[in-house]
Amino acid sequence: MSSKIIAGVEIGTSKAVVLIGEIVHGKTLNIVGMGMTSSGGVKKGEIIDFNAASDCTHKAIMEAEESAGASVEAVYLAQTGHHLETFFSDAEVTVKSSKNIVHRSDIRRLLAEAKRKQLPEDRAIIHHIQNGFYLDEELVESPEHLEGHKLEVRYWNIHGSIKRMSDSIHIINGFGLRVEDLIVSSLASGKMVTTKEERGNGVLVVDIGSGTTDYVLYKHGHVVYTGVLAVGGDHITNDLSIGLRTSSNLAELLKIKNGKASLQPKSQDDRVMLVGDLAIGDRSIARSGVCQIINARVDELFRLIGNDENLAPFFSSSQWGTVVLTGGTSKLKDIEKVAEKALGLPVMLGGNPSWVAEEIQGPEYSTALGLLHFGLSYNHVKEFKERKRGGALMEGVKKLFGI
Amino acid sequence: MENREILTPSTRIKVMGVGGAGNNAVDRIRLEMKVMDGLELCCVNTDMRTLADSPVGDQHLLGRNLTRGLGCGGDPHLGKEAALSDSESIARIVDGYELVFLISSLGGGTGAGASPIIAKIAKQSGCLVIAFVNMPFTFEGERRFKQASQSLEELREICDAVIPLPNDVLLQEEAAQESVLHAFSKADEWITRGVRSIWAMLSKPGLINLDFSSLREVFNARGGKTLFGVGSGCGPNFIRDALNDLMQCPLLHVPDFSKVADNLLVNIVGGTDLSMAQIEGVMAYITEQFGSKASTTLGAVIDEGKQQSIEICVIGTTDLGGLRPLRTKRSASSPWEKGRNRLARNSASGKPGTTVEGRKPDRLEPANSVQQDLGIDGLEGTRGYFEETGRNEFGGQDLDVPTYLRRGIRIVLT
Structure with a gap:
């Protein structure tokens, strides 16, 4: 058995994206197929109409399987939405052996201690993300066989509503496929648009989709914080539709064609047509007004992130690196300028790695690509053991969901 | 039997301005509408000075013993107490009218506190109640906004129709150089046009005549948007x-x-x-x-x-159709009871001023239970595009509402 077909599935607010990858010998990933449908039944990252969401996800999977000419064996599924919550946990143990050499049993005790927190019945952990071990307050990657007295570990934990998560799992199961793991969107896209060096220096990745904005903070190469705001490109569209008194569809078109996040001076001459067909309701409007509406929303979004207390130490630190934007809404013109002003840090637009084919280079594919990347690392021989240990919790989740 | 009511010139309409902003709106209607057969205006307030400034002759001071005619100072509890203490005189004001327009601003103490009480009394005397209410700016602060939203939700339960006029939105209507006052007068203009249109429909001869009972039919469902x-x-x-x-x-x-x-x-x-x-x-x-x-x-x-x-x-x-569990408690939820209530209401309006026994508890209970229940959930079902989704509250603001409206940014499109 040398190759495995996996799929990264993102049931997004504006579209369902499916990428199919072939893992060869457990270490090489080839992207062999893709499918995309504009989705229905999803708002702000949450499934509100199961049948509609299910239909378009299935259609995207079918499309992807057709283009790949292969059947999917396992699915890595993205999770986002307001229901995600996070907490930090840590634990410490005293190294027991006589020579103060860290033994595997010390690590095992430590990890059990760190994951002791009980969640309410309707919540389940999606990720326990290890932020590294600290041996006598010094960051070490792998403490085994090292000498020290006090061993600490820090975890960033993400949990979600079982009902919400099982809805999306049921959609995949409804296609006769198995969900291998759930991955929070920000973790998937974050890994794609940053380099190892950037994650080492410290970087905040903001993935702005249609329904949600997912962000992840890396420091010393570890995930130290994640967050979700149920605000995205749909909100810009809705603001425009209210402000310009027009339908959502027209507002969306106008946003894509003429939208800009930065303000511009008022001018009588710079005008755009609302529809362009001169029927009842069509009229010319000042572009500056359109920009005002978009600017207010985008500025607020970044200020909400900037005011996140948990990010405060990183924003105030001088050695702090950069902010990287991704997600479909990051294609909005001048969005990085507004972000820079609101956050007071250098902001760049993220790009997917260069090995990715041209048609999936766009920022809206970062999450699905990241899912495949996770799939690859889970299937990687070296991480196999690690995966099994962490997998126990996922097994628990699966049982809860009755899969 | 139900639609036997025939409009006669005696369809009596009362326009009540409650609180300072309500009084101003009524003043405006008086200036704008020269002919007003069957339309009577009145001002209700806790503040004697504001009342005295109004050119409208029919004036009523509420809660003289509580506020000594000095107003509520923005406290809706005081506004409510004032209205309750004068409930008998309110009942006399609305007695004999088929249709009551209630106009107030829910940003103020009298408006927010007294309006639901007045609406309830008017409903009890068998009036059809349509309320136009002004909503304060979001940037006026969380407390004020919450209080207004709460009052709005109470009114939605009681009145036949509630038309909120949010200042956030009205601000967008004024020309760049003009002051906020212009936005308020714009609100009064919308109200005047609404009142005039309904009044014209009921009192003028038409190509297609609408009678009072068809108006009642339209406003059959309560509590919705x-x-x-x-x-x-x-x-x-x-x-x-x-x-x-x-x-x-x-x-x-x-x-x-x-x-x-x-x-x-x-x-x-x-x-x-x-x-x-x-x-x-x-x-x-x-x-x-x-x-x-x-x-x-x-x-x-x-x-x-x-x-x-x-x-x-x-x-x-809109009919709520069981969207909100809160509403399903209403006694009028079963079709049978709905029919019975409609009959009761129609027969009541046939004899203005009389109430049908056994209907009163129906009317009062939901409103009371809602007053206790009112929390964030009370505002469900009013959120447009994002309606079916979870709430997006953050620092006392609903993030689903456009940012420019909450920030009071005036958008210039012309």
């Missing part, structure tokens, strides 16, 4: 202009408003040259826009003094 808009046009393209104007009416593009109505009332006031074909064209367009599934009621009135001109007013209500 209301859709309200007016548009007018004149000149050679008056129909097209009016439809454009209507679709531009800011009150149709408020996050809080329903875009689709289950019961839609369309009233057209046209000139002598208005043809049935033109009316049908207007109707086809409007029903397409607002997708009134269940029923659309049309009224068309001719204004003898006009030519090549039309004013369109749409008012719609």
